[in-house]
Amino acid sequence: MTREKAPRGRSETGDPLLLTPGPLTTAARTRAAMLEDYSAHEKSFALITAEVRKRLQAILGAGPELTTVPIQGGDAFAVEAALGTLLPPEGRALVLHNGACGARLALTCRYLKRAHYLWEQPEDRAPRLQDLEKALTEHEDITHVLATHCETSTGLLNPLEAIATIVARHERKLIVDAASTFGAVPITGPASAFEAVVASSDKCLEGPPGVGFVIARRDALEAARGRSHSLSLDLHAQIEGFEKDGHWRLTPPTHVMAGFAEALRHHGREGGVPARNKRYRENTDHLLRGMRELHFDALLPAELQSPITVTFLEPEDPAWDFARFYAALADRGFVICPGALASRPSFRVGCIGQIEPGDIERFLDAVAGVLEQIQAPAA
Numbered sequence: 237m238t239r240e241k242a243p244r245g246r247s248e249t250g251d252p253l254l255l256t257p258g259p260l261t262t263a264a265r266t267r268a269a270m271l272e273d274y275s276a277h278e279k280s281f282a283l284i285t286a287e288v289r290k291r292l293q294a295i296l297g298a299g300p301e302l303t304t305v306p307i308q309g310g311d312a313f314a315v316e317a318a319l320g321t322l323l324p325p326e327g328r329a330l331v332l333h334n335g336a337c338g339a340r341l342a343l344t345c346r347y348l349k350r351a352h353y354l355w356e357q358p359e360d361r362a363p364r365l366q367d368l369e370k371a372l373t374e375h376e377d378i379t380h381v382l383a384t385h386c387e388t389s390t391g392l393l394n395p396l397e398a399i400a401t402i403v404a405r406h407e408r409k410l411i412v413d414a415a416s417t418f419g420a421v422p423i424t425g426p427a428s429a430f431e432a433v434v435a436s437s438d439k440c441l442e443g444p445p446g447v448g449f450v451i452a453r454r455d456a457l458e459a460a461r462g463r464s465h466s467l468s469l470d471l472h473a474q475i476e477g478f479e480k481d482g483h484w485r486l487t488p489p490t491h492v493m494a495g496f497a498e499a500l501r502h503h504g505r506e507g508g509v510p511a512r513n514k515r516y517r518e519n520t521d522h523l524l525r526g527m528r529e530l531h532f533d534a535l536l537p538a539e540l541q542s543p544i545t546v547t548f549l550e551p552e553d554p555a556w557d558f559a560r561f562y563a564a565l566a567d568r569g570f571v572i573c574p575g576a577l578a579s580r581p582s583f584r585v586g587c588i589g590q591i592e593p594g595d596i597e598r599f600l601d602a603v604a605g606v607l608e609q610i611q612a613p614a615a
């Protein structure tokens with residue numbers, strides 16, 4: 237057996253490269269910022285919280301009618317907090333369901349006992365906007381539309397601006413799960429449509445996992461006093477704490493917030509959303525081109541493909557064994573992600589985090605080496 241000179245995937249701190257939709261490879265400075273202990277009630281920590289809130293608000297380009305509420309946990313916690321606080325029990329949601337993340341939004345409604353309709357769409361095609369128009373016209377009881385921005389289970393970028401425009405025209409409210417786009421894909425559309433945008437620290441903002449946030453309309457939060465079923469997920473109570481004295485109501489993730497603040501400074505230094513979008517888009521283009529040369533088919537056509545994560549279909553070769561492929565890549569320092577399609581065997585490769593096109597090139601060399609090693613798919 238010849239000894240392979242396989243290219244190795246390593247981040248700047250020497251750890252494997254995480255080519256996943258999150259948590260992902262973070263910058264050394266972000267990790268270094270987490271080495272300090274803070275008391276939850278120190279002024280220095282209140283300043284970190286205030287900085288994070290301000291920077292998130294600026295990334296969205298949100299006006300003073302919106303406020304940013306960080307919450308312990310991750311995106312799913314923040315979504316549950318947003319829905320439990322903002323959806324009135326007598327309201328009804330329409331949930332875009334074109335993948336596992338949309339299904340999770342609907343499941344959250346079920347847990348919270350909030351009535352909802354499903355706007356079901358295929359996972360590999362653009363959602364039909366005429367169905368949204370029709371639902372909002374026919375069902376006057378719909379108060380809110382819930383949608384993911386990028387459906388991370390497939391990598392499909394939903395047409396958020398078009399959705400927001402229809403929601404605004406029908407005078408309903410939109411709550412967006414922007415977990416996998418916030419910081420890298422602009423969130424646009426008529427401001428009047430947006431009631432809340434939800435995301436977390438650990439995806440395109442390249443922070444550590446452990447905190448989510450909701451950027452919500454102040455008037456909607458104010459109207460939600462006492463509505464939440466949950467003490468720890470009550471966004472109205474959470475924002476009252478920040479506005480009273482700058483402190484968290486319940487023990488905050490101090491190290492995570494310190495790392496998150498540094499990651500947000502880095503986001504600004506890199507050039508904000510446009511620069512990050514460009515880098516991720518280049519990563520995605522390199523990945524798609526290289527994998528095509530290696531005979532892997534992507535699930536989505538180019539016009540639906542987000543610059544976040546790519547779903548590849550598993551080869552139909554009988555010799556194909558995803559577990560071996562995954563393990564051999566991990567041995568070379570590249571961690572990928574199993575697929576999340578209901579219909580077909582697939583796997584995902586993330587294009588986000590402290591990753592640049594050169595890393596993707598090294599990954600493609602590693603894939604070629606692994607295919608030779610495991611002899612599949614047949615060329």
Ligand SMILES: *Cc1c(COP(=O)(O)O)cnc(C)c1O
Nearest residue numbers: 310311312337384388413415416
């Ligand atoms: C990552 C992600 C989530 C969050 O899932 P967690 O299990 O809380 O990390 C939810 N929705 C979308 C669109 C995501 O990308």
